[in-house]
Amino acid sequence: MSHEKFLDELISTLGADVAQRGADVPERYHTDWSGTPPQRPLALVRPRSTQEVSAALRLCTAHQVAVVPQGGLTGLAGAAVPSQGAIALSLERMNTIENTDTRAGLMQVQAGVTLQAVQEAAVAAGMVFGVDLGARGSCQIGGNVSTNAGGNGVLQHGMMREQVLGLEVVLADGTVLPMLRPMIKNNTGYDLKQFFIGAEGTLGVVTRVLLRLRPAPQATATTLVAMPDFDAALAVLARMQSHFGNGVAAYELMWDSFVQASLSWLQLGAPFAERHPLLALINMDGKNESQLQGDVQQVLEEAMEAGEVVDAIVAQSVAQAQALWKLREAPAELNNNMHPAINFDVSLPQADIGRFAQACEAAFSARWPQKHALYFGHVGDGNLHVSVDGKTVGGTPEAIEAVEAELYRLVGEFQGSVSAEHGIGLHKKPYLQASRTQEELAAMRAIKQALDPLGLMNPGKVFD
Amino acid sequence: MSHEKFLDELISTLGADVAQRGADVPERYHTDWSGTPPQRPLALVRPRSTQEVSAALRLCTAHQVAVVPQGGLTGLAGAAVPSQGAIALSLERMNTIENTDTRAGLMQVQAGVTLQAVQEAAVAAGMVFGVDLGARGSCQIGGNVSTNAGGNGVLQHGMMREQVLGLEVVLADGTVLPMLRPMIKNNTGYDLKQFFIGAEGTLGVVTRVLLRLRPAPQATATTLVAMPDFDAALAVLARMQSHFGNGVAAYELMWDSFVQASLSWLQLGAPFAERHPLLALINMDGKNESQLQGDVQQVLEEAMEAGEVVDAIVAQSVAQAQALWKLREAPAELNNNMHPAINFDVSLPQADIGRFAQACEAAFSARWPQKHALYFGHVGDGNLHVSVDGKTVGGTPEAIEAVEAELYRLVGEFQGSVSAEHGIGLHKKPYLQASRTQEELAAMRAIKQALDPLGLMNPGKVFD
Numbered sequence: 001m002s003h004e005k006f007l008d009e010l011i012s013t014l015g016a017d018v019a020q021r022g023a024d025v026p027e028r029y030h031t032d033w034s035g036t037p038p039q040r041p042l043a044l045v046r047p048r049s050t051q052e053v054s055a056a057l058r059l060c061t062a063h064q065v066a067v068v069p070q071g072g073l074t075g076l077a078g079a080a081v082p083s084q085g086a087i088a089l090s091l092e093r094m095n096t097i098e099n100t101d102t103r104a105g106l107m108q109v110q111a112g113v114t115l116q117a118v119q120e121a122a123v124a125a126g127m128v129f130g131v132d133l134g135a136r137g138s139c140q141i142g143g144n145v146s147t148n149a150g151g152n153g154v155l156q157h158g159m160m161r162e163q164v165l166g167l168e169v170v171l172a173d174g175t176v177l178p179m180l181r182p183m184i185k186n187n188t189g190y191d192l193k194q195f196f197i198g199a200e201g202t203l204g205v206v207t208r209v210l211l212r213l214r215p216a217p218q219a220t221a222t223t224l225v226a227m228p229d230f231d232a233a234l235a236v237l238a239r240m241q242s243h244f245g246n247g248v249a250a251y252e253l254m255w256d257s258f259v260q261a262s263l264s265w266l267q268l269g270a271p272f273a274e275r276h277p278l279l280a281l282i283n284m285d286g287k288n289e290s291q292l293q294g295d296v297q298q299v300l301e302e303a304m305e306a307g308e309v310v311d312a313i314v315a316q317s318v319a320q321a322q323a324l325w326k327l328r329e330a331p332a333e334l335n336n337n338m339h340p341a342i343n344f345d346v347s348l349p350q351a352d353i354g355r356f357a358q359a360c361e362a363a364f365s366a367r368w369p370q371k372h373a374l375y376f377g378h379v380g381d382g383n384l385h386v387s388v389d390g391k392t393v394g395g396t397p398e399a400i401e402a403v404e405a406e407l408y409r410l411v412g413e414f415q416g417s418v419s420a421e422h423g424i425g426l427h428k429k430p431y432l433q434a435s436r437t438q439e440e441l442a443a444m445r446a447i448k449q450a451l452d453p454l455g456l457m458n459p460g461k462v463f464d
Numbered sequence: 465m466s467h468e469k470f471l472d473e474l475i476s477t478l479g480a481d482v483a484q485r486g487a488d489v490p491e492r493y494h495t496d497w498s499g500t501p502p503q504r505p506l507a508l509v510r511p512r513s514t515q516e517v518s519a520a521l522r523l524c525t526a527h528q529v530a531v532v533p534q535g536g537l538t539g540l541a542g543a544a545v546p547s548q549g550a551i552a553l554s555l556e557r558m559n560t561i562e563n564t565d566t567r568a569g570l571m572q573v574q575a576g577v578t579l580q581a582v583q584e585a586a587v588a589a590g591m592v593f594g595v596d597l598g599a600r601g602s603c604q605i606g607g608n609v610s611t612n613a614g615g616n617g618v619l620q621h622g623m624m625r626e627q628v629l630g631l632e633v634v635l636a637d638g639t640v641l642p643m644l645r646p647m648i649k650n651n652t653g654y655d656l657k658q659f660f661i662g663a664e665g666t667l668g669v670v671t672r673v674l675l676r677l678r679p680a681p682q683a684t685a686t687t688l689v690a691m692p693d694f695d696a697a698l699a700v701l702a703r704m705q706s707h708f709g710n711g712v713a714a715y716e717l718m719w720d721s722f723v724q725a726s727l728s729w730l731q732l733g734a735p736f737a738e739r740h741p742l743l744a745l746i747n748m749d750g751k752n753e754s755q756l757q758g759d760v761q762q763v764l765e766e767a768m769e770a771g772e773v774v775d776a777i778v779a780q781s782v783a784q785a786q787a788l789w790k791l792r793e794a795p796a797e798l799n800n801n802m803h804p805a806i807n808f809d810v811s812l813p814q815a816d817i818g819r820f821a822q823a824c825e826a827a828f829s830a831r832w833p834q835k836h837a838l839y840f841g842h843v844g845d846g847n848l849h850v851s852v853d854g855k856t857v858g859g860t861p862e863a864i865e866a867v868e869a870e871l872y873r874l875v876g877e878f879q880g881s882v883s884a885e886h887g888i889g890l891h892k893k894p895y896l897q898a899s900r901t902q903e904e905l906a907a908m909r910a911i912k913q914a915l916d917p918l919g920l921m922n923p924g925k926v927f928d
Contacts, residue, residue, distance in 0.1 A: 103815055150651075177903055184623075185618065185847045185881070187611065187612050188882060189904075189927065191625070246709070382568075382648050416645070419651045423651045446914040
C-alpha cells in the first residue's frame with residue numbers, strides 16, 4: 001500500500017520521535033476547539049526545525065499526501081482538524097523565542113511559541129505585544145498569523161497582520177521562503193508574506209515570524225459606561241478617540257441581554273442600580289496615572305452632559321478594573337449555558353452595527369419567539385459577536401442551520417463579512433460567498449493553484 | 465495589420481474621446497519622473513469608469529496587447545513608462561471623491577484622484593490622511609497604492625498599505641474584483657487586495673480605493689536637534705516615542721554633508737553656530753499647544769543631560785517650523801546641483817543605518833576620493849536615502865553603474881532592501897535579487913502567472 005511506503009519513508013527520514021503513525025497519534029491532535037468531529041490523521045509530524053518541516057513536505061509532495069498544519073488547536077472554525085488521509089503537522093516543538101531587539105521593537109520567534117509566551121517576553125523586555133485573545137495560553141503565533149487573529153487589541157494596534165514584519169514559510173514542495181528581513185519599508189516586488197497571513201494554512205506552513213513590539217503604556221485606566229442606544233455608543237467612542245487618540249486601547253460593547261447573562265452565569269453583582277440598553281468597557285492608556293484618571297472623569301462628564309452616557313464607573317484600582325472586565329467573560333460560559341451555543345463572529349460597517357443587531361432581533365423573534373440571543377463585540381473594530389441558545393429555537397440541526405442562514409442573509413444585506421476574526425476553516429465555507437463574489441473566489445483559487453499546484457496544503461479548508 | 469484592427473475596435477468601443485492612437489498621444493504620457501527614455505504607446509486610453517477600464521482590458525486580452533497603467537507619472541523607478549507595443553491606460557479622468565464617512569473614518573475615491581485632493585478633502589472633513597510625499601500635487605491614489613507609497617507620515621500612520629481598507633481592481637481579462645467592503649476585520653479567505661498593493665500595476669489596474677482617515681491632531685510642535693552620532697539619534701527617537709508615543713509624527717535625520725548641501729543650494733542661514741555630525745527634524749502631535757511645547761522642552765533637556773542631544777531649536781511659530789523644514793528640501797535641488805544625481809532609496813535594519821552609511825563612505829572614498837555623497841532619510845522607518853554626485857565619480861555610465869553596484873553590494877551585506885518606498889519598476893530590476901531569494905522570485909512569478917496568465921499587465925516591470 002502506497003501509504004505504508006510513505007509512512008516508512010517519513011519515519012526513516014525524520015525519526016520515530018518526530019513522525020508517528022496515525023494509530024499512535026493522541027486524541028488531542030484529532031480536532032480543535034471548534035467542535036468538529038475528531039478525525040485521526042494518517043500520521044503526526046512534530047518537527048523541531050524548518051529543515052524538518054521542509055523534509056516532511058517534500059515527502060508529502062513526492063507521495064501526494066495532504067498536510068494539515070496545527071498550532072495550539074484553539075481555532076473556532078475547524079481549520080486545524082485533520083482531513084481524511086492527511087498528515088497533521090504540529091509546530092508545537094518549534095517554540096523558541098530566537099531574538100528580541102527592544103531598540104528596533106522586534107522579536108523573532110518560531111511559529112510554535114504560544115501567544116502568552118510572546119506577551120510575557122515582550123513585557124520582560126519592557127514592551128508589549130499588540131495581539132491578545134482568550135486562548136492566549138494555548139494558541140500559537142503561527143496559528144495567529146494563519147488566521148490573522150483579532151482580539152482585544154485591534155482598536156489600538158490592528159490585527160495580527162499589522163504585527164507581522166516578516167515570515168518564514170515552507171511551501172507544499174518543501175521550498176523555504178525566508179521573508180524575514182527586519183524592515184518596515186521594503187518595496188521590492190510583491191509583499192509575499194501578506195499572501196500567507198490569514199490563509200489558514202492552505203498556501204504553506206508558517207515556520208518563523210518576525211513580530212513588531214509596541215512601547216509599554218505608562219499608565220492605564222478602565223471605565224464601564226452605560227448608554228441609551230447604539231448611536232450614543234459610537235459618539236462616546238469618537239469622543240474618547242478624539243481626546244485620547246490611539247490611547248483608547250479597548251472598547252467592548254455589551255447589549256443588555258449579554259450583561260444579564262454574564263451577571264447570572266458568573267454570579268456577579270449588578271454594576272449599576274438600573275439596567276441600561278448598552279454597556280461599554282473602555283481601556284485607555286496614558287503617561288501619568290492621576291492625570292489620566294482626571295482626563296477620563298472629565299471626558300465622561302462631557303459625555304453625560306451631551307446625553308451620550310447615562311451612568312459610569314471609573315475603576316480606582318487594578319482589582320476594580322479586573323472586576324469590571326469580569327462582565328465581559330460570559331463567552332467562556334456559553335457552552336455550559338446554551339445547548340448548543342450557535343456562535344457568530346461577523347464584521348459590519350461600524351455605523352450599521354446597531355441596526356444590524358435590531359434586524360437580527362426582529363428576524364429571530366418573528367420566527368422563534370422564545371429565542372435567547374446575546375449581542376456583544378469589539379465594536380471599535382466593527383466586529384459583532386452573536387450567540388443564540390440552540391434549545392430556544394428548537395435545537396435540531398435544521399433549526400441551527402435556519403438560524404445561521406437567517407443571520408448570514410442579513411450580513412449579506414448589510415454588506416458585512418461572515419467572519420471578522422475567526423476565519424472560514426470548515427465551518428463557514430457554505431457562507432463564504434455571502435462575503436465574496438464569484439470573481440474573488442476564482443482569484444483566490446488561482447492563487448492557491450499557483451502556490452500549491454497539487455492541492456496538498458490543508459485541503460477542503462476555506463474553499464473546495 | 466492586427467494592431468490596426470485592435471485600434472479600430474478600441475476606438476469604436478470606447479469612443480475617440482477615450483481612446484487615442486499612438487501618433488496622437490501627447491509627450492507627457494511617454495515617460496515619468498524617473499528619467500527613463502520616452503516611449504510612444506500604441507494608444508492612450510483615458511477611461512471615465514471602471515466599466516470602461518474593464519472593456520479596454522477585455523479588448524487587450526482578446527488581441528494580446530499589453531497594458532501600462534498610468535497615474536500621475538511621478539514615479540522614480542520607471543514603472544509607468546510605456547513598454548514597446550503596449551497601450552497606456554491613464555486613470556486621470558477617474559478623479560471623483562465618491563464618499564467621505566467621518567464617523568467611520570473612511571473615504572472612497574476613484575484611483576485617479578491626486579494625493580493632495582484626498583489630503584484636502586480629509587482636512588475639510590476634520591480629519592487627516594496618513595500619507596504625504598513631495599509629489600502630492602501630481603501623484604494619484606492609484607499610483608500610491610500600486611507603489612505602496614511611503615513618505616513623511618510612515619512613522620505615525622504606516623505605509624500606504626495601512627491606509628487601504630478596500631480596493632476595486634480590474635484584472636487583465638477585464639474581470640472586476642470589488643474588494644470594497646468597509647470593514648477593518650474581514651477574515652474571509654485570502655485578503656486579495658493585499659496582492660495588488662505594491663504590485664506596480666503588474667497584476668491588475670486599481671480603479672477604486674477605500675481609504676482610512678485619521679483623527680486630526682489638536683496641536684503640533686517642531687524641533688531641530690543636533691546629535692553627536694547615530695546611536696544618539698536612535699536614543700533620541702526612542703526617548704521621544706517613549707514620551708509622546710504615536711504622537712511622534714516625523715523624525716527625519718540629516719547627515720552633515722546633506723545639511724551643508726541644503727544650506728548652500730537653498731541659500732539658508734545655518735541653524736546652529738557649530739556644525740554637528742547629525743541633525744534631526746522632529747514633529748510631534750499633542751492635545752494642547754502650550755503643554756506640548758513644555759513637554760518637548762523637558763524631553764530635550766533630559767536628552768541633553770544624557771548627552772544624546774548637543775543643541776536644539778524648538779519652533780515658536782508655524783513660520784519658524786516651516787523655516788526649519790526648509791533644511792529638508794535639498795532633494796528637490798539634487799538634479800540642479802549634481803550631474804547626474806545617483807539616487808538611492810534603501811531600507812535597512814534601523815539599528816544598522818549608521819554603520820551602513822559609514823561603510824558606504826569608506827567604500828566610496830577608497831575608490832573615488834573626490835566623491836560627493838549625501839545621506840538623509842526617514843530613519844524612524846529604517847529608510848535611508850543616499851545621493852552621489854555623478855561627476856565626482858567620473859560621470860560615465862560605467863562609473864554610475866559601479867557606484868550602484870558598490871552600494872547595493874553593501875545593502876545585501878547588511879540584509880537590507882534595494883527599494884524602501886520607490887519600488888522596482890524598470891530601474892532596480894537588476895538589483896532585485898539582492899533583496900529577494902530565487903525562491904521568492906519564483907513565487908512572485910507564479911502569482912503573476914495566476915492572475916495575468918498572458919503576461920499583459922505592465923510587462924517587463926519589477927521582473928522579466
